[in-house]
């Protein structure tokens with residue numbers, strides 16, 4: 001009898017992939033660092049009510065660190081399902097503590113597909129960057145996050161959306177091979193979910209483009225930070241070759257890969 005072992009569920013593979021690359025995350029996550037700094041800038045100096053504050057899917061803490069640097073005195077709970085990334089963040093903070101950042105930050109190992117922990121009820125501030133799209137139902141999770149805010153509490157969110165990777169999708173269609181990109185949530189749907197619960201102060205989609213000598217080179221940083229997991233079966237060598245041949249290029253031969261990142265900032269109305 002042959003026993004066929006099925007692949008672990010996507011959520012487990014996501015966690016394992018981030019764990020394997022945890023040590024390399026900060027060095028390779030340049031887009032995530034840029035977006036974290038930009039989102040933190042929007043979230044600094046908000047008129048916050050009292051209540052818990054957390055970075056959801058914090059990883060190594062790029063967003064919470066950026067916000068705490070831009071607004072000294074704030075302290076956010078780092079919440080993530082990947083112990084290795086939380087530990088990597090704690091290790092880096094300890095190393096940097098001589099250079100002014102406090103060493104210990106609160107952190108919690110938690111799977112956001114199970115909702116939010118009770119300790120975040122009536123939150124004053126929930127922020128999240130590049131994490132919501134990894135969850136099983138991003139719209140439902142976003143709705144839970146908005147509902148958990150205290151009256152006057154704020155949400156700051158950055159998430160890549162479905163308009164990302166147009167070059168990859170175009171190349172796959174032209175080459176007749178599947179596009180194996182992770183499926184990303186529709187920005188309009190996320191915005192509509194947030195608008196039902198929050199007064200929105202910012203809702204904008206930023207396009208970030210990276211240039212490289214090949215499609216594969218452009219996709220490599222995703223693997224380098226452990227963000228290469230998808231539900232799709234991997235392409236074979238021949239399919240990759242066809243994909244590369246059809247990847248649109250600039251006049252100087254360079255390829256591009258673009259991300260659409262939705263930035264949302266809003267607050268829960270005060271109860272009258």
Ligand SMILES: C[S@@+](CC[C@H](N)C(=O)[O-])C[C@H]1O[C@@H](n2cnc3c(N)ncnc32)[C@H](O)[C@@H]1O
Pocket residue numbers: 011014015018029032033036056057058059060061062063079080081082085110111112113128129130131134135227
């Ligand atoms: C691309 S990283 C972003 C990390 C960080 N927010 C940043 O901007 O650098 C995605 C993060 O989402 C976390 N994540 C994915 N699925 C999760 C889940 N179900 N529950 C909690 N965290 C999750 C991963 O472990 C990882 O730390």
